[in-house]
Each structure stands twice: as C-alpha cells, then as structure tokens.
Amino acid sequence: AQSVTQLGSHVSVSEGALVLLRCNYSSSVPPYLFWYVQYPNQGLQLLLKYTSAATLVKGINGFEAEFKKSETSFHLTKPSAHMSDAAEYFCAVSPFQTGANNLFFGTGTRLTVIP
Amino acid sequence: DSGVTQTPKHLITATGQRVTLRCSPRSGDLSVYWYQQSLDQGLQFLIHYYNGEERAKGNILERFSAQQFPDLHSELNLSSLELGDSALYFCASSVQTDTQYFGPGTRLTVL
Numbered sequence: 001a002q003s004v005t006q007l008g009s010h011v012s013v014s015e016g017a018l019v020l021l022r023c024n025y026s027s028s029v030p031p032y033l034f035w036y037v038q039y040p041n042q043g044l045q046l047l048l049k050y051t052s053a054a055t056l057v058k059g060i061n062g063f064e065a066e067f068k069k070s071e072t073s074f075h076l077t078k079p080s081a082h083m084s085d086a087a088e089y090f091c092a093v094s095p096f097q098t099g100a101n102n103l104f105f106g107t108g109t110r111l112t113v114i115p
Numbered sequence: 116d117s118g119v120t121q122t123p124k125h126l127i128t129a130t131g132q133r134v135t136l137r138c139s140p141r142s143g144d145l146s147v148y149w150y151q152q153s154l155d156q157g158l159q160f161l162i163h164y165y166n167g168e169e170r171a172k173g174n175i176l177e178r179f180s181a182q183q184f185p186d187l188h189s190e191l192n193l194s195s196l197e198l199g200d201s202a203l204y205f206c207a208s209s210v211q212t213d214t215q216y217f218g219p220g221t222r223l224t225v226l
Contacts, residue, residue: 105158
C-alpha cells in the first residue's frame with residue numbers, strides 16, 4: 001500500500017527565510033514521489049518529481065527535494081521564501097513500478113509567507 | 116497552463132440531480148485520471164482510463180461513472196447527487212509515464 005504523511009497542515013515563514021515542508025511516505029515498492037503546488041482557485045501544478053534517478057531533485061521556482069530512503073522522506077525546501085510562494089503544497093506517491101500510476105496525495109500543507 | 120481543459124468551471128445543482136463533467140487531455144496524452152478534492156476527504160483518486168479502457172478504480176462511488184471517448188476526451192458522470200458530493204473535481208492526463216498534468220478543475224456545488 002502507498003501513502004504519504006505531510007507533517008504540519010500550516011507553515012508560516014518570513015519572506016527571505018528557509019522553507020521546509022515535510023513529507024514521509026510509505027510504499028510497498030520503490031516509489032515515485034511528487035510535489036505539487038495549488039494556488040487559490042487553481043489546479044495543481046507539478047513542482048518536482050523523484051523517479052529513482054538522482055536523490056536530490058530540483059524543481060521549478062527554486063524548490064528542491066531530497067529522497068532519503070533510510071528516513072522514508074521527501075521533504076521540500078527553498079532557501080529563500082517569496083511572497084508568491086504562498087499556496088498549498090501537496091506531496092504524492094505513485095506505485096508506478098507496479099503498473100499502476102494513480103497518485104496518492106497527502107493532506108497538504110498551507111504555506112503562509114509573512115512580509 | 117497545463118494543456119488540460121475542463122468544463123464547466125463551476126456547476127451548481129440540486130440534490131438528486133445528475134451532472135456530467137468534461138475533460139480534454141493534453142495533446143498526445145492517452146491516460147486520463149479523475150480526482151476529487153473535498154475539505155473532509157482531501158484529494159482522492161477516482162478512476163483512470165487509458166486509450167478508452169478503464170485501468171484502475173479508486174474511491175469512486177457506484178453513483179459515479181466515467182468514460183473515455185475515441186478522441187481521448189473523458190466525461191465523469193455523477194448521479195443521484197448528495198450534499199456531500201460538493202467538491203472540486205480534477206482531471207489529469209499523462210502519456211504513459213509518471214507525470215500527471217492537472218486541469219483547472221470543476222467546482223461542483225450541490226444544494
């Protein structure tokens with residue numbers, strides 16, 4: 001079975017501060033992992049993905065995430081928060097290697113950036 | 116813009132009614148996925164079609180059904196609507212790879 005847990009439903013950071021959004025996964029097979037961002041009244045936009053290549057994955061808008069198998073984690077980071085980063089962020093896992101590639105999402109983390 | 120389109124953007128209807136949500140995938144994508152986003156259930160996978168055939172089912176109610184047509188667009192049919200069906204319904208598409216691209220969603224309100 002596949003699932004993800006996002007620690008912290010709300011995270012607040014000051015503009016210019018480090019952003020750290022936590023995601024832990026559970027998967028019976030080597031997983032594919034994703035971070036999506038959702039801006040108000042919009043769909044989900046892919047930030048980055050891990051598909052068993054490099055463990056440090058760089059995405060759009062300055063975000064990156066590191067796959068740590070020993071910790072079953074895939075935390076999302078950005079060195080310096082911008083006001084435009086305020087949104088909801090979803091971590092997702094896909095059991096792609098079983099032939100099924102529907103996504104299992106976490107409950108989301110709402111990021112607030114304080115000026 | 117992901118290239119995935121969904122219509123309508125908003126839908127308001129009454130309990131007991133039936134509605135159809137439409138999704139056009141990105142050009143060349145053979146897979147279409149439907150997801151439901153609600154406050155109490157979060158984002159949940161409903162169903163996956165690949166080139167016209169159903170491939171996987173998630174937490175989809177029996178009152179809900181979907182199909183994918185020869186031109187690859189997909190429709191999600193929701194019937195005997197209940198208040199609890201109010202949600203955002205997303206469609207996503209992919210080629211046959213890992214990355215799913217999401218549409219803007221259809222917001223369904225059941226009164």
